[in-house]
Amino acid sequence: MAVAFLTYFCMYAFRKPFDATEFTGRRFFGSFVELKTACVIAQVLGYCLSKYIGTRVCSEVSAARRGWLLLGLILWAGGALALFGVLPHDFKPLAMFLNGLPLGMVWGLCVRYLEGRRATELMIAGLSCSYVIAGAITRDLGRDLVMKQWGVPEDFMPVVTGALFLLPFALGVWLLGRLPAPAAADVAARGLRSEMSRTDRRAFLRHYGFGFAMLLAAYFFLTMFRDFRDHYGKEIFRTLGYADGKAIFTQTEWPAGFSVLAALGCLFLIRRHQAALAAVYAVIVGGFALVGVAATLYLSGVIDGFWMMLLFAVGLYLAYVPYGAMLFERMMAAGRFVGTAAFAIQLADGVGYTGSMIIQLLRDFAFGEFDRLWFVVRLGLVVSVAGVLLMGISGVLCVRRAKPTA
Numbered sequence: 001m002a003v004a005f006l007t008y009f010c011m012y013a014f015r016k017p018f019d020a021t022e023f024t025g026r027r028f029f030g031s032f033v034e035l036k037t038a039c040v041i042a043q044v045l046g047y048c049l050s051k052y053i054g055t056r057v058c059s060e061v062s063a064a065r066r067g068w069l070l071l072g073l074i075l076w077a078g079g080a081l082a083l084f085g086v087l088p089h090d091f092k093p094l095a096m097f098l099n100g101l102p103l104g105m106v107w108g109l110c111v112r113y114l115e116g117r118r119a120t121e122l123m124i125a126g127l128s129c130s131y132v133i134a135g136a137i138t139r140d141l142g143r144d145l146v147m148k149q150w151g152v153p154e155d156f157m158p159v160v161t162g163a164l165f166l167l168p169f170a171l172g173v174w175l176l177g178r179l180p181a182p183a184a185a186d187v188a189a190r191g192l193r194s195e196m197s198r199t200d201r202r203a204f205l206r207h208y209g210f211g212f213a214m215l216l217a218a219y220f221f222l223t224m225f226r227d228f229r230d231h232y233g234k235e236i237f238r239t240l241g242y243a244d245g246k247a248i249f250t251q252t253e254w255p256a257g258f259s260v261l262a263a264l265g266c267l268f269l270i271r272r273h274q275a276a277l278a279a280v281y282a283v284i285v286g287g288f289a290l291v292g293v294a295a296t297l298y299l300s301g302v303i304d305g306f307w308m309m310l311l312f313a314v315g316l317y318l319a320y321v322p323y324g325a326m327l328f329e330r331m332m333a334a335g336r337f338v339g340t341a342a343f344a345i346q347l348a349d350g351v352g353y354t355g356s357m358i359i360q361l362l363r364d365f366a367f368g369e370f371d372r373l374w375f376v377v378r379l380g381l382v383v384s385v386a387g388v389l390l391m392g393i394s395g396v397l398c399v400r401r402a403k404p405t406a
Contacts, residue, residue: 001126003179004110007070007172008127011106012134013165014077014158017142018043018084018096019135019231021154029090033364040231041360042093043100044353050104051350058108059196059343066109067177073102074169081159092155104349107131108342111325113176115332115341116193117186118268121276124325125265132257132317135230138165143234189271191332196339204337204344211397216351218288218390219323223352224359225291225376225383226316229309231360232372239373240305252306256313264321273334274402280322280330281395285388287318292384295377305373312380319387323348334402 021036028038061069077099084095114123142161146152152160182193205212229236264283270276294311297303303311328344331337359379367375 001114001123003172003175004114004123004127005130007169007176008107008110009130009134010165010169010172011074011103012131013138013141014074014081014099014162015043015047015103016135016138016230017146017161018081018099018158020139020143020147020234021157022234023089023154026089028093035089035092037360037364038093039096041357043096044227044356044360046097046100047104048100048350048353048357050101051346051353054105054108054346055201055343055350056198058105058112058346059201059340061109061112062195063112066112067173070106070109070173070176071170073106074166076102078159078162078166081162085156085159104353105346107324107349108346110176111342111345112193112340113179115325115329116182116190118189120190120329121268121326122265124329125261125267125321128264128317128321128324129257129261132261132321133254136253139233189333190329191336192338193332193340194338196343200337200339201343204332204335204339207335207337208331208398208401211394211401214390214394215327215398216348218284218387218394219348219352220355221383221386221390222288222316222319222323223349224355225379226320227353227356228359228363228372228379229312229316229376232376233309235372236309236376237305239371240309242306252310252313256310257317260314260317261321264318264326267322267326273330274399277327277330277334277402278395278399280327281391281399284319284322284327285391285395287315287320288384288387288391290315290318291380291387295380295384298377308377315384331398331402 018039021039023035023039026035027033028035057069080095080099080101083098084092087095110127111124114120114127117123138161141164142157146157146160147154150160182190208215267276267279267283270279291312294303294308294315297311298305298308323345325341325345328341328348331344332339332341363372363375
């Protein structure tokens with residue numbers, strides 16, 4: 001769990017520090033699209049394509065090649081950040097596309113080392129702590145240390161921040177390769193995990209059918225909300241009056257993250273797969289509902305902006321973290337599928353980041369006259385209602401189907 005945490009935490013240093021840039025007043029080729037919006041969309045497009053590519057790569061790559069693949073992906077991402085620093089402003093989105101293209105497969109490859117064990121949920125909860133806090137910490141490092149203290153221009157801040165984490169990432173990959181394989185008792189409890197062929201992947205999708213489609217639709221909405229809040233957190237906090245707050249991202253993320261993940265880590269105690277799957281669905285629905293409650297309380301004046309953002313974090317991670325592997329791990333185990341949960345994870349992420357791209361454009365095209373704080377609050381209400389309905393339907397259907405395949 002610690003080794004996987006280290007590895008994925010370091011990956012975020014190559015992805016998220018860019019969000020602390022602003023490029024205030026700059027437009028993409030003089031259009032109505034802001035330069036940062038164009039860069040965000042480009043990175044998400046690359047990340048999204050990587051997720052779809054990963055449905056095959058992550059599910060088929062052999063254990064012997066995983067580590068080399070991880071190292072190659074992170075070096076590619078770092079090279080793209082260096083390119084970001086030297087390219088003219090209007091061409092920086094190209095560098096961000098190249099940066100996102102390899103990074104979308106890192107999560108699925110890390111999960112491959114942990115899945116199929118009796119304590120997988122506990123280990124995935126620990127792994128998930130990395131992205132709950134890594135985005136906030138690496139953004140704060142990029143803004144407060146690299147730019148403000150070291151005086152690095154924002155064009156080069158992302159590559160300098162990423163370089164700080166290159167050797168720790170390599171260490172994490174090396175240690176992952178030395179983890180023991182699942183024991184015989186793990187295989188008996190969770191099923192055999194191995195490379196997954198196209199036929200195996202189609203069998204999994206057929207088994208869960210329409211319920212799985214509803215699950216993907218809910219994740220579409222959830223990821224668009226999470227990504228918008230993450231990418232434009234600096235602008236949102238500035239509108240709320242926290243522009244000069246030191247480590248403001250970390251202040252709202254880590255209390256929510258660790259409390260949520262401590263609760264989710266206990267899911268491994270539920271041995272019956274159908275009961276565990278029902279519990280995971282209940283947690284996700286509760287997370288979606290909390291996002292709507294937080295937005296409503298803020299609009300009613302009951303809580304201030306800081307508490308809204310903190311409650312958004314709690315609700316988001318209650319809903320988001322189980323998708324990272326817990327949900328699909330139990331689906332695989334319940335159906336006794338031979339294969340890897342990484343396939344379902346990569347597919348869901350691909351759908352989710354498609355939503356992330358759409359919401360960037362929707363905001364600039366249709367709601368450009370409103371600031372991002374106004375937009376994120378209303379988006380939270382829509383996502384909450386859609387998520388509760390879609391996951392409620394999916395839960396009823398998929399829990400019923402959570403039994404061994406014929």
